[in-house]
Amino acid sequence: MSQSGRPAVLGGQPVQPAGPPPWPAADPEVARVLQQMAADGSWGRYHGEFVPALTSQLQQFLDCEHLLLCSSGTAAVELALRGMGVGADDEVILADYDFRGNAGDILALGAVPVLVDVLPGTVAIDCALVELAISPATRAILVSHLHGSVADMPRLRELADRHSLPILEDACQMPGATVYGRQAGLWGDAGVWSFGGSKLLSAGRGGLVYSSDAAIIQRARLYNQRGNEASPLSELQAAVLLPQLARLAERNGLRSSRAGTLRGLLQEVDGLSLLPKADSGCEPGWYKTGIWYEPEAFGGLSRNQFAAAMRAEGFALDPGFTPLHRQISRRRCRLAGSLEQAERAGNQLLVLHHPVLLESADQLQLFVQAAERIRQWSAEILRNE
Ligand SMILES: Cc1ncc(COP(=O)(O)O)c(C=O)c1O
Incomplete structure (x- = not known):
């Protein structure tokens, strides 16, 4: 074996010496709006034009009227579960292979995560096992689309409807994805996105809950509103998300x-x-x-x-x-x-x-x-x- 081929882990030259591309990538539109905000002070304001503009752009993008911007995907999952009325001692079914914070949100509500397996060779929740896991205490189903794969939403929707259970569809890993002909998140009673620092749309932090059911968003909003918004998305975050949404x-x-x-x-x-x-x-x-x-x-x-x-x-x-x-x-x-x-x-x-x-x-x-x-x-x- 030639020394030039020696792997980097053994002291050789890396195949890609520059390392992975940085994220978020340099974006002239983001730089422009940040400069504008620095100049006019809008970066430091509680309220301004950017959160309303992002809200309206998202409504159009998702073709969904009811939504709530918030401080993270994790906050979005909690707000959505609260909007669905999940509370202490309720059970929420989710896949055992999922983001840790999703189970953490369920526990934060005093509810019980019920863990079911994924389909062989995939990370998609096994719908047959979801149905078997339903008990009198079940209050919701949480399903995530992960790692470039999607869950079988038509099947999950059908069984959830039969049992009168709401679905929270976690699209934090795939804003703008299409799932069996619909925007990811819209098979669910509510959908969520994350704007975390590594995500496809990034504001460092941030999240979104959306639903075609006005009552779910209204309950989430009321919970979040304590005379002051508990988990808000800032003007600065909304401003950097707008140009990214346009290119999503x-x-x-x-x-x-x-x-x-x-x-x-x-x-x-x-x-x-x-x-x-x-x-x-x-x-x-x-x-x-x-x-x-x-x-x-x-x-x-x-x-x-x-x-x-x-x-x-x-x-x-x-x-x-x-x-x-x-x-x-x-x-x-x-x-x-x-x-x-x-x-x-x-x-x-x-x-x-x-x-x-x-x-x-x-x-x-x-x-x-x-x-x-x-x-x-x-x-x-x-x-x-
Ligand atoms: C599937 C899934 N749900 C929720 C989240 C939480 O998002 P955030 O980091 O914005 O809290 C993540 C984050 O990676 C995720 O992958």
Whole structure:
């Protein structure tokens, strides 16, 4: 093996010496509005033109009248659950493979997370298991679209309607995605977005709840309103989101095309594969692309060792979520059946951070090159651990 090919984790030159592209990316429109705000003092005001403008742009984008901007995706999930009337001792069903804060929100309400498994080979909630998990205490279903895949919303909607249960549809990872012909979030009784610092639309922090049911948003708003708004989105945040929202559809299109390229490239790479392609009528968002990892194909390197070696090569590849049942005390949640598939995802899933998907397709070739280099040197990487 030539020394020039030595992986970065063993002291070689990284395949991508510049490292992952920065996020948020430099944006002249954002720079312009920040300068304007610095000059006229609007950055420091409680109220101004930007939050109303963002509200109206979002109403148009989502074709949804009722919405509430707030301080984070985590706050949005809590507000939406409150808007649906979830309270102490109620049960909320969600997938065991989900964002930790979602279970945290349920617990913050004094309610009980009921954890169900995901479908084999995916991170999508298993609708059949959701139905089996329903009890007299069930008050809502929380479903997230994760890692470039979507949940089966028509099926979930049908069963939720049969049981008269509201759905909270978490689209924090995919603003602007299409799920079985609808905007992500609109199959649910409420949908949520995050404007966190790593997200596709970023204001450092921030969130959104939207619903076609005025009463849900009204209850969330009343809870948030204490004579002063408890979890507001600021003028400054709204101002930097406006130009990004204007370009969201175009950027989602590019990310989607690059994700397709990556899917094709990985078909030739032993031991790495994207989560299954979404059904027709779906155009998922690509915040963190989910990639299955097989340690045997990489000489027994663990998933975490492989991710660390890829990061050293200059790619933002990380382990996926830890299943919720491993993070929450058994006394505080209910495990509805085996969580084997979520456990597998917790052990074997990698996620690739999105900024590389806005770069040229060559970067994805380099990603594959880095993976092959690590495979070639896996024995030595293991010896050096
Ligand atoms: C699926 C999902 N829901 C909710 C959130 C919470 O968003 P925030 O970080 O804005 O609180 C995240 C954040 O990564 C997420 O991935």
